[in-house]
Amino acid sequence: MNKQELIDAVATATGESKADTGGVIDGFIGAVTAAVTQGETVQLIGFGSFSAGARAARIGRNPATGAEIQIGASRTVKFTAGKAFKDTVNR
Secondary structure, eight states, X not given: OOHHHHHHHXXXXXXXXXHHHHHHHHHXXXXXXXXXXXXXXXXXXXXXXXXXXXXXXXEEEOTTTOOEEEEOXXXXXXXXXXXXXXXXXXX
16 A cells, blocks of 8 residues: 555545545654654553664675675664554454
8 A cells, every 4th residue: 555545545534625635644653753753652552652762883794796785773663563553453
């Protein structure tokens, strides 16, 4: 499902217009992105949580040549599914 399909599905489920639904989804994505960027965790009970994580610097290999390369430290986004979401998927 892509973003437009998500907007269509939510608009159908709520009876709202696609334009209003698109604005709400854009606002949701912006709010989650801003919170995680600031180091906060966003928890949606029953669905899951979004948080920032850290990856340490490490040595990797160039798959074409096999030469070792340095991979710098970086931040990443983690999503942990909630229990209700996991249970629904595993039915």
